Amino acid sequence: MTGALSPLVVAAVLVAGAVGAVLRYALSRALPVRPGHLPGGILIVNVVGSAVAGALIGLAERAALDGDLRLVLVTGFCGGLTTFSTWSVETIELVDGGRWRAAALNVVMTLVLGIAAAAGGYLLVS
Amino acid sequence: MRSYLAVALGGLVGTGLRLACDLAFPHADDAFPVETLVVNLAGALALGWLVGGLWTRPSTPMWLKAGIGPGLLGSFTTLSAVTAALVVLGREGEWLTAVAYLLVSVLGGLAAAAAGLRIGSLIAHRPMPTEVTDAGETL
Numbered sequence: 001m002t003g004a005l006s007p008l009v010v011a012a013v014l015v016a017g018a019v020g021a022v023l024r025y026a027l028s029r030a031l032p033v034r035p036g037h038l039p040g041g042i043l044i045v046n047v048v049g050s051a052v053a054g055a056l057i058g059l060a061e062r063a064a065l066d067g068d069l070r071l072v073l074v075t076g077f078c079g080g081l082t083t084f085s086t087w088s089v090e091t092i093e094l095v096d097g098g099r100w101r102a103a104a105l106n107v108v109m110t111l112v113l114g115i116a117a118a119a120g121g122y123l124l125v126s
Numbered sequence: 127m128r129s130y131l132a133v134a135l136g137g138l139v140g141t142g143l144r145l146a147c148d149l150a151f152p153h154a155d156d157a158f159p160v161e162t163l164v165v166n167l168a169g170a171l172a173l174g175w176l177v178g179g180l181w182t183r184p185s186t187p188m189w190l191k192a193g194i195g196p197g198l199l200g201s202f203t204t205l206s207a208v209t210a211a212l213v214v215l216g217r218e219g220e221w222l223t224a225v226a227y228l229l230v231s232v233l234g235g236l237a238a239a240a241a242g243l244r245i246g247s248l249i250a251h252r253p254m255p256t257e258v259t260d261a262g263e264t265l
Binding site for chain 1: 127130133134135137140141142148155166169170172173177195200201202203205206207208209210212216217228231232235236238239240242243
């Protein structure tokens with residue numbers, strides 16, 4: 001972590017996070033979850049955000065992306081785009097509704113595709 | 127439209143809170159990301175609490191749910207930081223840390239969400255207080 005952040009960088013991180021949040025909300029509205037089924041919109045943003053974050057961290061390690069920009073894009077945009085809270089609550093709601101298979105699928109697909117996407121993005125730029 | 131504005135505002139606040147936690151508790155890319163874990167578990171607990179409680183009341187406006195749920199808590203918590211950290215830990219050969227982080231995040235997150243949903247539901251659906259004023263004509 002570098003020294004003091006400029007107010008401009010902090011503002012850019014917050015705005016990038018808000019943009020990510022709005023994109024996630026728009027996609028989840030566009031792909032409404034049928035009760036008892038896999039929340040596809042959240043799965044997509046989590047996998048896409050993981051791929052982008054993996055690639056950006058790979059670039060940052062190769063000094064192709066400076067620290068401030070990494071903070072804006074990875075912590076701000078990818079962090080705002082992806083979500084852990086919605087994913088975990090929706091999984092438990094599936095369990096509570098007796099939809100064990102959908103719940104297990106939501107956990108396995110998010111983890112397998114999310115980790116694969118992050119690794120893919122990282123390796124792509126290496 | 128109001129919901130989108132609420133999500134944007136919530137996104138600003140949630141990202142700001144996560145950034146503040148990041149800066150207060152920085153960690154190296156190849157170390158156990160305690161800060162991300164705490165943020166994610168706290169966010170899952172809080173969202174479960176609201177979904178199980180306040181959200182079930184018909185009087186809760188849609189824009190408020192959107193602003194706090196997908197907006198604030200959605201952007202406060204993050205999955206990309208988890209998956210990206212796992213990749214970096216794996217590349218560093220820190221497999222034990224990676225597996226521990228993955229398990230604690232997933233099991234802890236699901237447990238936090240489940241606890242939040244139950245606590246929220248208990249509080250929202252507790253019996254009405256008995257000291258409701260009653261002039262006698264309903265008896």
